[in-house]
Amino acid sequence: MDASVVPRWLPAVAAIWLGGLGAFLGCWHWLTLRAWLERRRTSSGLDRDWLDGRSCFQSTGAAGLVLRYLVSLERRMALGAVRPWLRPRSAGSGVVRAKELICLAGLEGSLRGQVVPEAGLRLGVMLICVGLVPGSALSLELALVMGAAGLFAGLLLPRWALRRERDARAAALGRELPELLEVMGLGLRSGLSFDRCFALYHQHFPTPFARSCALAQQQWMLGLKSREQGLRDLAAAYDSVLLGRVVETMVRSLRFGTSLAESLESAAQEARADYKAQREEQVAKAPVKMMLPTGTLILPAMLLLVLGPVLLELMEGF
Numbered sequence: 001m002d003a004s005v006v007p008r009w010l011p012a013v014a015a016i017w018l019g020g021l022g023a024f025l026g027c028w029h030w031l032t033l034r035a036w037l038e039r040r041r042t043s044s045g046l047d048r049d050w051l052d053g054r055s056c057f058q059s060t061g062a063a064g065l066v067l068r069y070l071v072s073l074e075r076r077m078a079l080g081a082v083r084p085w086l087r088p089r090s091a092g093s094g095v096v097r098a099k100e101l102i103c104l105a106g107l108e109g110s111l112r113g114q115v116v117p118e119a120g121l122r123l124g125v126m127l128i129c130v131g132l133v134p135g136s137a138l139s140l141e142l143a144l145v146m147g148a149a150g151l152f153a154g155l156l157l158p159r160w161a162l163r164r165e166r167d168a169r170a171a172a173l174g175r176e177l178p179e180l181l182e183v184m185g186l187g188l189r190s191g192l193s194f195d196r197c198f199a200l201y202h203q204h205f206p207t208p209f210a211r212s213c214a215l216a217q218q219q220w221m222l223g224l225k226s227r228e229q230g231l232r233d234l235a236a237a238y239d240s241v242l243l244g245r246v247v248e249t250m251v252r253s254l255r256f257g258t259s260l261a262e263s264l265e266s267a268a269q270e271a272r273a274d275y276k277a278q279r280e281e282q283v284a285k286a287p288v289k290m291m292l293p294t295g296t297l298i299l300p301a302m303l304l305l306v307l308g309p310v311l312l313e314l315m316e317g318f
Contacts, residue, residue, distance in 0.1 A: 058168035058208060059161065066123075066161035071107070073122070074115045085121055088114050098159070104239050105165040106212065116158045124154030169208070170239045174275035176209040177243060181268035188261040194254060195221075212237065227254065242271055 057064050076082040098116035102108055127150030136143035180201050187197030195217065202214035212234060220230040228251045235247040246267050253260040 057165060058172055059164045063161040063164040066119075066157050067105075067107070067165060069123075070115060070119050070158055070161070071110050073119050074111050077115065077118075084114075084118055086114075086118050098162075101159060101162040101166065103237060104169070105162045106169055106208070106237055107162075107165070108237070116162070119158045120155040122154075123157050124151040127151065127154040166239055171278075172207070173209055173238050173240050173243065174271070174278060176205070176207050177240070177246070178268045178271040178275070179205060180209070180213070181246065181264045181271060185261045185264040185268065188264070194250075194260070242267070242274060 057067050059067060073082065077084060094117060095113040099108075099113035102111045102113065102116075128147045129150075131146030131148075131150035132143050134146065183201045183205075184194075184197040187200055188194070192200070198213065198217055202210040202217070216230040216234040219225045220227045225233070231247045231250055235244045246264070249263050249267070250260065252258070253263065
């Protein structure tokens with residue numbers, strides 16, 4: 001058929017139809033998986049939170065939703081309810097970087113490196129369908145551009161969410177690390193042992209960092225790791241130079257039997273000063289960040305409100 005005979009509305013209708021079909025298949029696939037997993041949970045006694053991926057995330061909003069989807073996809077792939085679209089890899093550079101991000105995000109026990117590119121591809125396909133539907137209502141070119149933008153955004157969403165979780169955990173650590181150091185310093189000055197002081201913190205402070213400390217202590221108490229290795233792994237799970245220095249101080253003091261209380265108290269003062277400096281830096285950056293929405297949204301509206309009547313009077317005069 002000659003290309004000139006093809007109606008101009010046919011590509012737009014085809015794009016709308018394909019987008020609607022993709023959305024329908026995605027919803028049907030999700031509902032079918034939910035029903036299958038619910039039957040599996042009922043028959044095997046699995047926890048609903050484990051199936052839904054409702055882990056304790058520091059990030060909220062879109063990043064929290066993407067992280068929940070990552071954990072949920074990992075669980076479904078582990079149960080065999082979802083077949084992977086990509087070939088599993090363990091030595092690729094992308095998988096290695098994904099593993100590092102997962103470790104810094106505190107999800108090394110919930111995610112594998114292979115799930116990050118898998119989730120990116122699936123999110124890209126879903127966002128292609130989302131971009132085709134509104135874009136095809138105007139033109140075929142806009143539909144293709146929005147579909148390509150959706151694919152690119154879907155591929156980047158998992159790593160973006162993991163980076164947000166890493167930054168959120170580092171920010172929360174700045175608030176919680178001084179509490180750990182002060183509790184341990186007071187406990188050591190009172191004559192308590194190191195393990196008892198460490199346990200006092202995670203027993204009385206319901207924070208994510210306290211849960212990480214409890215998991216690390218449980219591992220070396222059960223003999224799965226040595227105490228030094230458990231403390232170093234705890235420091236490696238956070239993107240914090242100060243925590244690494246504090247852990248190395250603890251390891252040296254425990255190995256050689258030197259006094260630890262004074263070192264922890266001075267480290268607590270340094271941690272509080274560092275956290276205060278970070279908050280002041282964020283407050284100082286706030287006016288600069290507000291310049292973009294002010295210049296693009298508020299200022300044009302104010303100019304129209306003030307100069308609009310003057311321009312209308314000038315137009316009537318001419």
